[in-house]
Amino acid sequence: MATTCSAKKNIQGHPCFGGNHHKNGRMHLAVAPRCNIKCGYCSRRHDCANESRPGVTSRLLTPLEAIAKVREVMASEIMGPIIKVIGIAGPGDPLANEETFETFRLVGEEFPHLIKCMSTNGLLLPEKIDLLNELGLHSLTVTLNALDAQVGGRIYSHINYHGQKYTGAEAARILIANQLQGLKKAAEFGMTIKVNTVLIPGVNDAEVPAIAEKVKELGAFVMNVMPLIPQADFAGVTPPSPEMLESVRTANERIIGQFKHCRQCRADAVGLIGQDMQFAKASCSGN
Template identity: 45%
Template sequence: MLKPNKDSGFAHLSKIHPCLGGEAHHNFGRIHLPVSPACNIQCKFCKRDCNSNEERPGVANGILDPKDAVDTVRRALELCPQITVVGIAGPGDTLATPQAIETFKLVDKAYPDLVKCLSTNGLLLERYAQDIYDAGVRTITVTVNGVDPKIQSKIISHIVLDGKIYHGEEAADILIKAQLRGIAKISSLGVVVKVNSVLIPTVNDEHIEEIAKTVKEAGATLYNIIPLIPQHDLSHIPAPTCEQLDKARVIAEKYLGVFRHCKHCRADACGIPGKEDLSLKLYGVINERLETFSHG
């Protein structure tokens, strides 16, 4: 089966995907379906919570059942006809449980013309790359905060892989290698890969060039550097300044195109980024409480 050309695909997608292109960011919307309940890594900046008032990743009102996804997309399009993207960004990791892929299959059948976009920490990306592609996903975001185990071990507390918990540099090494293999495999299928990095002063702020170079070699097309939200185990580290953020982006731009419009979206965001968030109108309050979260 022929696969789409990734470069030509990106040129088209960047015009209609609000998280890939600046012009699209201001004119098109996305709907995030919060169907993923669990996470397989613990980031030190990840604060678990369930509410309707914080605008950040890893937060949603509750978990949506995959069987309700198609109707949710229909209602989202009624609220915001400019929606072009159906995304799943948590609130846990999208590949830690089967709900995300199951949801994309249902949505792709009902809305084949909408762009499907998945966000993941990448630990299981290689394992599920073909399933992701077969479910209609053509854009993916992988959060890579370090490609050196010594640095990555300062950012994650542990990972859980096939029922076993790993800590420290061993966990970091497993995660990094899995991320890079996953990026290589999914990009080889023609899927556009954007890499997110959380910029953490004194931890990975001098490491961005190495990340950009490494993920580019693995097959990434676009880079998004977002500022740390000081919380959880990294609450003592201040958010990067505008100058630090700009410096990192300029350095990264030597290797990859850099997306500069990220809004730290919730896992149940709906609408055009930066404008009215329609998630409460769409979801109300879902009764099932969340158990685990991922920064995504």
């Protein structure tokens, strides 16, 4: 299954951006345990729900363990030729962990041909984007669930920003401003950008078209509307039906390419999207 993105950017076979994901795989390195915000749908007992499938927790790796794992996977006859992308997506927020930068540095030195990819809540994006560019980050995913701070205040209970805790709409205002500013800078650097939006019925569904318009204008390539997995603060919310999800994505498609095959992989997934490749104790457990 391909995405429906129509934009033409250099995706270099990246499976999450419309590259052939039957042939090209990605390897996630779970080097980022800490997070600097609290999303209402996150229980923090599992991987970051922004990009990773809840229900299983990754085994954390140090940067040196991570590069050793990359070596092992790239030396494998089966997996070596498949892996095209190294992604850091959790289990917390990559930008809240110095290990992320060290890991990308190590990967870039030893495996310069691998695409570097990262997923973030975006809080620290404006201040880290230059470093990410220097490290050769090719593709970036930002999870952006609201444009309106009042809506955001219902999704994020707090953020920790530069040593201070902010709550409610004030927290959301800072987060949203940084997400948009960071996304714009990333686009100016030529990064390929995906925006994840967790669809929370009754909370942010009315905002989705405006999010699509805004992120397209700022330079995003594709959007991934993900269904809420009810847990934590949103345990009592009914998740979107498949029909609702489909209709939101179809309406969005007129604005920006839609990524529809996301399986919300684990932060330590290795291999082809949607296939169980039991390697190095990790797999894409999407289906």
